Amino acid sequence: MARRLLIAAALLLAVSSCGSEESSLEPLKVKTVTGVKTATVQSTTVEEKETFSGTVIPDQEIFISPKVVGYLIEVKATPGKKVKKGEVLAVIDSSDIRPDVEKAKAGIKEIEAALKEISQAMEEVRAHRRAAEANLLLAEKTYRRFEELLKADAVSKQKFDEVKTQYEAAKANLEAVKAKEAQLKEREKALLAKKEQIEADLKKASAYLSYTYLKSPVDGVVLQKLVDSGNLVSPQTPVFKIGTYPLKVRAFIDNTYAGKIHVGDKVTVKVKGLKLVGTVSEVDRSSDPVSHKFGVKVTLPEAPNVIPGTYAVIEFPISSRKEISIPASAVYRVGSLEYVFVIENGTAHLRLIKTGKRKGDRVTVISGLHEGETIAVSGVSKLCDGAKVEG
The missing domain is CATH 2.40.420.20 (conserved putative lor/sdh protein from methanococcus maripaludis s2 fold)
Structure with missing residues (x-):
């Protein structure tokens, strides 16, 4: 009132x-x-929003180990460094492998020189064969003609024998040339087989030599360097841990918000003074029985100064009015x-x-x-x- x-x-x-x-x-x-x-x-x-703390994580974590045994003689990457696929991260001592490569290269060079000589010899033999075949053809025609003359008593037996001898010599000469050609071919075949074997050895040794350069298999960021220079490493030794992009924020949300957060939702993420718009990419289907919280991952847009492990805050829109x-x-x-x-x-x-x-x-x-x-x-x-x- x-x-x-x-x-x-x-x-x-x-x-x-x-x-x-x-x-x-x-x-x-x-x-x-x-x-x-x-x-x-x-x-x-x-929009009514609720905030939750989270941590920036990479999309994937990859451990990188060498494929050969050796001493780590140089480390080129340090934690926090962004790397490209194929970039050399570390170098392993190659003194035990490099001689095999050089030996194989020298062997191949020697065989190629021998093959070149054989090729030149084959050209000469083929020329001799063409001449021998022409000579045999002429000798055979002469022999057949004198053979008919001998039957008609138009030539002496001595002259016929001379022509026959020339014909037999022409045949023997052609056979000798063919034998030489076959010999060269066999030698060429043996050299080619040997070259193939050495090339296989070279390929294997070159592969092992390339393995002494430890390279990143992906674009990403170095999360950890696990081995220092001077240590002996093997295929069982993780040397680096690499994180891939895009970066994400992992947060754990109270069960009361189950069903209110969905994959594809746009949310605000605050990290290192930046305000970014992220996208919910994963929502756990079950919660932790102790904390009664479920996990959520939010994919971030490109942010050059943000690295894995950074603290972040996610703002989820819960309702609107x-x-x-x-x-x-x-x-x-x-x-x-x-x-x-x-x-x-x-x-x-x-x-x-x-x-x-x-x-x-x-x-x-x-x-x-x-x-x-x-x-x-x-x-x-x-x-x-x-x-x-x-x-």
Whole structure:
């Protein structure tokens, strides 16, 4: 009851202020006020957020070990260094492997020289064979002709024997050339087989030699260096731990939020003074029976200064609501009461409102106003209930 009386008194005070200069014996005139700015009341969607602590982690963690046994003689990568796929991270002593490579290369060079000589010899033998075949063809024709002449007693037996001897010699010469050609081919075949074997040995030795350069198999960042220079390493020795991109934030969320966080949701991540928009990429389907929390992973956009292990804060939107805020200049105060002037058909109507938090030059309205209504936002001290408003 007391509140109603207070409101009534305030309204009477506001109304009487409009006509304070008028005589109480004269009829009340409606006051017209100019220079008043108005605005339409609008609502905005406000998201209710909950924050959780997390840690930046790589997409994957890979342990890198050598494929050969040897002493680590040089370390090129240190923790925190970003590396590219194929980049050399460390070097292993190759003194036991390199001689095998050099020996194989020398063997191949020697065989190639021998093959070159054989190739030249083959060209000569082929030329001899062509000449021997031509000579045999001529000797055979001569022999056949003298054979017919001998039958007709047109040539002496001695002359025929001479021609026959030349024919037999031509055949023997061709066979000798063919034998030489076959011999060269066999030698060439043996050399090629030997070269193939040495090339296989060279390939194997070269592979082992390449293994003495420990390379990154992925683009990523060095998380740990596990072995120092000078130590003996083997395929069972992890030397580096590499993390891959994109980076993620791992956080553990209270069970009360189960079902409210989904893969694909966009969330705000604060890390190292940066405010990033991440995407929920994993949500655990079960929670820890002790902590009653479930794990969530949020994939981060590229952020050059962020490294695995960094502390991060994730803001998850839990719910949303409509909120009305108006310029603080629109609020008309009478004592502890707050009013606004609602403009309807060019007339100002004083209305009691309840406000909440102030944000900069705006104030939140908890009750008393509705979206779409028009209110005065400047010159409110010149207004009174029922006043006519002109722009």
